[in-house]
Amino acid sequence: MASSSSLDQHEHAQPPSANGTDINEVLQDPSSNGNDIGLQDPFVTDIINIFSSNHDFEIPPVCVFYVPKFLSNSKPEAYSPKVIGLGPLHHSESPLQMRQVGVARNIHDEFRHIKFQELIQGLVKLGPYIRACYQMYLTDKDEKIACTMAIDGLFLFALLCHCNRGKVALTSSDTLLRLLTHTDMSRFPRDEILGDTIMLQNQIPIFVLKQILLMECSESLIVEKNLPRLLLGYCKALSPFKVMENYPYSMALKRTHMLDLLYHLITLTEPELEKLIDEEGRDKKERKKADDQKKEEKKSDNYVAYRPQLGPTGVLDFLSGLPLPKELKKSIELVKGLVGLPWSLLLYLSFIGNKAGVGDQEEYYLMPTASQLSDVGVKFSRDHIRDIRFKRETASIMLPVLKVNVNSEVTIRNLLAYEVMMFKAAGFRYSAFKEYIKLMSALVKTAKDVKVLRDHNILEYTGRYMKDDEVAKIFNGMTEPLSTAKEPAYLDWDMRGINDYYNGLQKVKVRKLVKQILKLFVTILLWLFVALYLFGSVYGYPLVFEKSKSFCGSVILVLSKLLSFSSTRITSSQLLSSG
Structure with missing residues (x-):
């Protein structure tokens, strides 16, 4: 696995000096070797690059996380890829790593547009954006991350093509048909690969996949039209639930990765989709105007929310301030006390408090x-x-x-x-x-x-x-x-x-009542048998002793099985020997 560490490792790090120069001098003189600060620590260099990047698209949100321990501890194998490792977290763990490289090379050769070194150089420029997608700090250098993303991105694209055989996204493009013809995925275990590609820690950001194809292919149609179709077709085939059928292609490329797209397709409702489509049709100026209007409405709502209102308590306060008789004022104070009680909490507790000791x-x-x-x-x-x-x-x-x-x-x-x-x-x-x-x-x-x-x-x-x-x-x-x-x-x-x-339900009430009666009967019966056993053993009636012992044991075992009486899960010999 490619080495990764948390940002916490740098939380207490000492600020590095610039080639032995006093840090105060560097801060006071911007013309001094300020850039050398980053050269002392790769972490600082990476963070500076994130802040100084000036590409046309915004820094993406964090979308690739480590699975929380309280989830992964119950079944670790459900979160770690078995066959295919994608991205810097699991690429080096892949048992079929060289097969991935072979598939990626075939795809790259079929595009016939740029050299592989040029692809890596282009992805190196996206290093700050790739790092920003990960919850953890990636200790690998930008060149290694770029090479990993190039191989895994091309392999993932080949897998998308392979799983969309016969779909419109493939038949409408000669390039994709040629890629599919020269790509052999039959040696890969299908079920294991599908499971690996949907794991949270094994995701490739969609914007990285898009940029790889933009550099590899001269046909923009593949990126703008066919790539979202491939992504949607793959997610629909993999989804265990019904997904949104009329999901816009343009919105698919705006999701962070395939797991995010799948989650969106499953949980999105029709009204929410219509709202998203309406927002998609607005231009930036109209969207900004709407956002500003929402902010003003929110401020107005907040103002109204904190405006003093004359509710029941206010009326009582007003009445108590009037020169009323002493007896009437006491009555008002009593009513104020009743109104001030937390009735909603009391009603809630009375509603769920029927079963003492049972929490939410x-x-x-x-x-x-x-x-x-x-x-x-x-x-x-x-x-x-x-x-x-x-x-x-x-x-x-x-x-x-x-x-x-x-x-x-x-x-x-x-x-x-x-x-x-x-x-x-x-x-x-x-x-x-x-x-x-x-x-x-x-x-x-x-x-x-x-x-x-x-x-x-x-x-x-x-x-x-x-x-x-x-x-x-x-x-x-x-x-x-x-x-x-x-x-x-x-x-x-x-x-x-x-x-x-x-x-x-009456049927359930009767069943529970009968069960409670039977349990009570069993309890009384068992105590009678125990008393009979003790009487026979103390007063020296061997016949009563032996009969009650065998009969008591038989009744305990039979009735406890019939009624699932958990309190009698001890053998008759254990019970009788304790006497």
């Missing part, structure tokens, strides 16, 4: 599973991942359709990891995948639950057949990392609604 993070574990809900008539219907909800009037849970295959878990886990990191870095307004996985982890516990969702066409098996218990393990394995999350979630209310609906 533990409550979804107690939600009935898919098979239990199906037994009482609850249906499962299809909808968008952002529209997951429980419809009480029709007793149906709205869920997105999941295409299950060998890469489903890897894709979902990395989409979740990207969402978690972007929620922290860019302030995502929603956490669609976290809520989806949280609900599915509660619904799916066994193979029986998976079968119920299959029968409702919520789970669709594609590619290699997977057993139902294998699918159940996918969601069970994601439960523990999410239980550490503490931020509130809108879906918790729907899960409580499902609980309330299920627990309010």
Whole structure:
């Protein structure tokens, strides 16, 4: 793996001097060897280059992150590429590295436009922008990063072409058809490659791929028209969920990388897409005017929000200041005290406080599973991942359709990891995948639950057949990392609604009542048997002793299995010997 280190390594570094010159003299005299400061430390040089770059496009946002430990610890292999390493983080780890080089060389030779050295020189100029995409500081030099990006970018482009065989994006370009003819990808394991290319730490920024093609190819049509089609076709084929069909090609090139594009295609709603298209059609002047107007409206809203208002408390304050009788003033003070109570908090606590000792993070574990809900008539219907909800009037849970295959878990886990990191870095307004996985982890516990969702066409098996218990393990394995999350979630209310609906059914109430009665009966019966055993052993009735011992043990074992009575999970001999 190409060596990378965190910015923290330089946090306490001493400021370097310029060839032995006092740092104060350098700062006071700009004409002195100020540029030599960067030469003392590659980190300083790289940061200076980022600030001094004057290309036409802006510095891209951070988009390639290390996966958080609380996610990766549960299944590390889901976040580290097995076959193909892309980018400076994993390129040197690739077991098929030389095959990647061979494919990249074939693609480069077929373009027949520039020399490979010229491509690297062009990418070196983009070094500051490439570094800005990574959360961690890249210790490799710009030349090595440029060479890595050139090889991996050309290989990724070949893979996009290979996976879009027969599509319009290929048949409309003679160059792409020629590239596909001379590119052999059959020796690469398809499923493993598809999983590797969607991992968060294994991403190539789209703007780098675009710049590689602009330098390699003289046909601008490939970059402006065919590249977004290739990206969209690849993401749609890989996506485990339904994606936006009419996504504009021009917007695809503005996403940061393929995982970001896939996340956008899955979570974007139709109204949001229309809004984005409208914004895309504006020119810069109109967009700036609209932004300025929004800022003014926000300032106005803030002013109104803090304007003194005469609400109930204000009226009571006004009345208490009047020269009223003492008894009436006491009544007003009493009403003021009642109004001042935190009623919303009290109502909330009374709503969730029915189960003492059960916190918000533990409550979804107690939600009935898919098979239990199906037994009482609850249906499962299809909808968008952002529209997951429980419809009480029709007793149906709205869920997105999941295409299950060998890469489903890897894709979902990395989409979740990207969402978690972007929620922290860019302030995502929603956490669609976290809520989806949280609900599915509660619904799916066994193979029986998976079968119920299959029968409702919520789970669709594609590619290699997977057993139902294998699918159940996918969601069970994601439960523990999410239980550490503490931020509130809108879906918790729907899960409580499902609980309330299920627990309010007469059938469920009767079942729970019978179970409680049986448990109480078992408890009383066991204590009677223990008392009988103690009586026989203390007062010397061997017949009573032996009969009660064997009978007590049999009843404990049989009834504990029938009723799943966890408190009796000890053997009869252990219980009787303790007496």
